[in-house]
Amino acid sequence: MIVVIQRASEASVKIEGEIKASIGNGLMILLGIEEADGQEDIDWLTRKIINLRIFPDEAGVMNKSLLDADGEILLISQFTLHASTKKGNRPSYIKAARPETAIPLYEQMISSLEKELGKSIGTGEFGADMKVSLVNDGPVTIVIDSKNKV
Structure with missing residues (x-):
């Protein structure tokens, strides 16, 4: 799994012109799932996301986690x-998981994040054409690949 984590002062996702979900202070996360991903990736990424110290403390130093900052999450699936x-100009998405694999893993990731955060999170809709808006706070953007944890 790959995640692109962006610290946000606000973020939202629209589907067919309607706002599906929005957050204030927190993290807007793009999630890419591949066929080889599983529960171990979900567990590791959940702990990493929830405890990542990228929110400012009283001195303005990035020293607080999402939990410390009482932040929210907007999670968007993104196979791209x-x-x-590597070859040519047309990207290949052969590593991206097919929907029959990706949808259950996406749903498990939602549940895992909600459990650890202790509240519901905002989400997009798997496979939908979504319009995502974000005010990137900082800007702070971090990319994590669960296959590169060692």
Whole structure:
């Protein structure tokens, strides 16, 4: 799994012109799932996301976690994170998980994040054409690949 984590002062996702979910202070996360991903990736990424110290403390130093900051999460599935651009100019998405694999893992990731955060999170809709808006606070953007944890 690959995640692109962006610290946000606000973020939202629209589907067919209607706001599906929005957050204030927190993290807007793009999630890419590949066929080899599983529960171990979900567990590891959940702990990493919830405890990542990227929110400012009283001195303005990035020293607080999402829990410390009482932040929210907006999670958006995005298969294009697994694009291969090695050959030619048309990206290949062969590593991206097919919906029958990706949808259950996406739903498990939602549940895992909600459990650890202790509240509901905002989400997009798997496979939908979404319009995502974000005010990136900082800007702070971090990319994490669960396959590179060692």
